[in-house]
Amino acid sequence: MKASVVTIEPNGHFCSDCAVRDFAVCSSLDPAELREFEHLGRRVLFDGGETVFSEEDSTTSFYNLLDGVMRLYKLLPDGRRQIVGFALPGDFLGMNISGRHNFSADAIGGVTVCQFAKAPFGRFVESRPHLLRRINELAIRELSQARDHMVLLGRRSADEKVATFLLAWRERLFLLKGASDTVQLPMSRQDIADYLGLTIETVSRTFTKLERHGVIEIVQGGISLLDPAKVEALAAA
Amino acid sequence: MKASVVTIEPNGHFCSDCAVRDFAVCSSLDPAELREFEHLGRRVLFDGGETVFSEEDSTTSFYNLLDGVMRLYKLLPDGRRQIVGFALPGDFLGMNISGRHNFSADAIGGVTVCQFAKAPFGRFVESRPHLLRRINELAIRELSQARDHMVLLGRRSADEKVATFLLAWRERLFLLKGASDTVQLPMSRQDIADYLGLTIETVSRTFTKLERHGVIEIVQGGISLLDPAKVEALAAA
DNA sequence: CGTTGGATTGATTTAAATCAATTTTAGTGG
DNA sequence: CCACTAAAATTGATTTAAATCAATCCAACG
Numbered sequence: 268m269k270a271s272v273v274t275i276e277p278n279g280h281f282c283s284d285c286a287v288r289d290f291a292v293c294s295s296l297d298p299a300e301l302r303e304f305e306h307l308g309r310r311v312l313f314d315g316g317e318t319v320f321s322e323e324d325s326t327t328s329f330y331n332l333l334d335g336v337m338r339l340y341k342l343l344p345d346g347r348r349q350i351v352g353f354a355l356p357g358d359f360l361g362m363n364i365s366g367r368h369n370f371s372a373d374a375i376g377g378v379t380v381c382q383f384a385k386a387p388f389g390r391f392v393e394s395r396p397h398l399l400r401r402i403n404e405l406a407i408r409e410l411s412q413a414r415d416h417m418v419l420l421g422r423r424s425a426d427e428k429v430a431t432f433l434l435a436w437r438e439r440l441f442l443l444k445g446a447s448d449t450v451q452l453p454m455s456r457q458d459i460a461d462y463l464g465l466t467i468e469t470v471s472r473t474f475t476k477l478e479r480h481g482v483i484e485i486v487q488g489g490i491s492l493l494d495p496a497k498v499e500a501l502a503a504a
Numbered sequence: 505m506k507a508s509v510v511t512i513e514p515n516g517h518f519c520s521d522c523a524v525r526d527f528a529v530c531s532s533l534d535p536a537e538l539r540e541f542e543h544l545g546r547r548v549l550f551d552g553g554e555t556v557f558s559e560e561d562s563t564t565s566f567y568n569l570l571d572g573v574m575r576l577y578k579l580l581p582d583g584r585r586q587i588v589g590f591a592l593p594g595d596f597l598g599m600n601i602s603g604r605h606n607f608s609a610d611a612i613g614g615v616t617v618c619q620f621a622k623a624p625f626g627r628f629v630e631s632r633p634h635l636l637r638r639i640n641e642l643a644i645r646e647l648s649q650a651r652d653h654m655v656l657l658g659r660r661s662a663d664e665k666v667a668t669f670l671l672a673w674r675e676r677l678f679l680l681k682g683a684s685d686t687v688q689l690p691m692s693r694q695d696i697a698d699y700l701g702l703t704i705e706t707v708s709r710t711f712t713k714l715e716r717h718g719v720i721e722i723v724q725g726g727i728s729l730l731d732p733a734k735v736e737a738l739a740a741a
Numbered sequence: 742c743g744t745t746g747g748a749t750t751g752a753t754t755t756a757a758a759t760c761a762a763t764t765t766t767a768g769t770g771g
Numbered sequence: 772c773c774a775c776t777a778a779a780a781t782t783g784a785t786t787t788a789a790a791t792c793a794a795t796c797c798a799a800c801g
Contacts, residue, residue, distance in 0.1 A: 341652075341655050343659060343660075343740070344740065345740070347660075349654055349658045349659045351651045351654050351655075362644050362647075363644060363648065364641050364644050364648075365648070369648045369652075370651055396633040396636060399633060399636055399637065399640065400636060403636065403639065403640040403643060404601050406640060406643040406644055406647060407600060407643055409647055410643060410646055410647050410650060411600065411601075411606045413647060413651065413654065414578060414588045414606060414607055414650065415578075415606075416654055417578075417588050417650065417654060418586040418588075420654055420657035420701065421657040421698075421700070421701030422585070422586045422701060423580075423584075424789095425788075425789065455747070455748090456748060456749090457748095461658075463658070464658030464659060465790090466790060467747090467748080468748095468750085468789085468790075469788090469789060470748095471748060471749055471750080472789095474748095474749090475749070475750080487798095503580070503581065503582070661756075661757095662756075662757065692780090693779075694779080694780095702758090703757075703758060703759080704779090705757085705759080705780095705781080705782085706756090706758075707780095708780060708781055708782080709757095709781080709782080711780095711781090
């Protein structure tokens with residue numbers, strides 16, 4: 268987290284006109300609480316490629332992603348990387364019990380987060396069980412996704428992995444921005460490979476194979492789903 | 505869940521002499537709460553191989569594992585299986601937000617659970633934020649383990665997978681029952697394979713390879729860790 | 742324009758899967 | 772207690788999906 272690239276808007280932002288207001292953690296707060304909550308968080312910007320927090324870091328903050336995409340990953344000592352998820356606006360990051368983040372988080376492209384210092388946030392939650400319930404809900408949802416991803420990593424072929432990824436990513440973008448058959452892929456092929464437990468070459472080959480079969484079209488910054496049904500068949504639910 | 509093999513002890517059990525009392529969800533309850541809590545759960549026994557709940561089932565109960573080992577898994581339509589975890593005494597099962605279990609759970613060998621009907625349990629938690637916090641803590645801990653397992657599934661070799669599994673399983677048994685270099689493995693080789701994203705043959709070969717190298721000894725119902733340091737080196741933290 | 746990092750494509754290798762027997766263990770009934 | 776069966780585990784031979792090695796290719800950018 269280089270100070271040079273971090274811009275802090277000292278104040279002048281309001282939860283009431285926050286883009287993720289309705290589906291982030293804070294959706295459980297009433298207007299009065301929201302006004303108090305407003306003072307706890309501050310918007311921080313990161314450039315693409317910047318690390319927001321690292322696995323070994325002791326947790327000093329929680330983050331609510333407001334804008335942009337992040338990759339969440341773990342590294343093995345020899346440098347092998349597993350991306351455990353991609354974060355999109357509305358996602359809440361930093362929950363842990365060990366006092367340390369258990370994964371690292373990089374901005375992919377520019378990112379805006381709402382950052383909360385651990386202690387005051389903790390105190391705020393303390394007295395608001397409905398917020399705690401909301402946080403718990405998010406944790407359980409993530410757990411369910413994590414288990415789905417274990418199945419993908421442990422038991423699916425490269426073709427199935429890629430097809431499943433494209434559909435799931437499209438679905439997330441759909442929930443965020445509405446329907447579109449053009450699926451923006453802001454992450455690199457290497458990121459996709461590290462998410463799916465594959466190599467960059469295998470991901471690339473699978474993309475071109477899908478394109479040759481007329482199932483997708485590789486476009487600038489993403490892909491276009493020409494035959495969603497075929498992709499679903501490949502993903503073999 | 506065949507009724508024939510399920511034995512319900514109608515009453516006559518007390519939280520105060522429960523084996524998992526100190527490290528399960530209920531560890532957050534004070535004596536007065538515990539007496540109330542006692543009436544919510546009832547002990548249920550399952551035989552080895554019995555299914556306690558299935559992925560598609562709508563959730564009607566939560567479970568606290570009191571005794572025995574369970575495998576938690578997901579199936580693909582074509583029968584491929586990924587075991588997402590093994591449950592040991594003290595583990596709390598059934599949390600979800602969709603109203604459906606998102607994995608299935610089988611008893612491995614005989615099992616005793618403390619079963620809670622969803623609604624009364626939910627009402628009990630409602631008014632006890634410290635219990636909710638405890639549940640949240642368990643969910644976050646599981647999430648962290650799930651991410652570790654993703655790294656294993658996506659980025660580790662067969663040798664590393666097996667070595668990592670043996671160490672992690674030993675550690676869990678250690679926390680439960682104290683130190684021992686004999687590691688009981690109540691699950692089958694197929695279970696281990698489905699947990700590690702391998703085939704039974706690869707698991708078997710890896711075990712014999714470790715034995716040939718004098719690192720472990722395969723014994724009745726488990727393995728003996730002859731050279732823990734060597735196994736740790738193989739696991740390559 | 743030339744440089745550079747990301748992506749693609751092709752040739753080859755390899756780790757693990759698959760296929761195919763045994764062997765070992767556990768369970769059952771005489 | 773022992774013979775018989777069935778399931779689980781091991782071992783070996785062979786195949787294969789994906790990794791690795793090795794060039795390009797391409798798009799962005801100073």
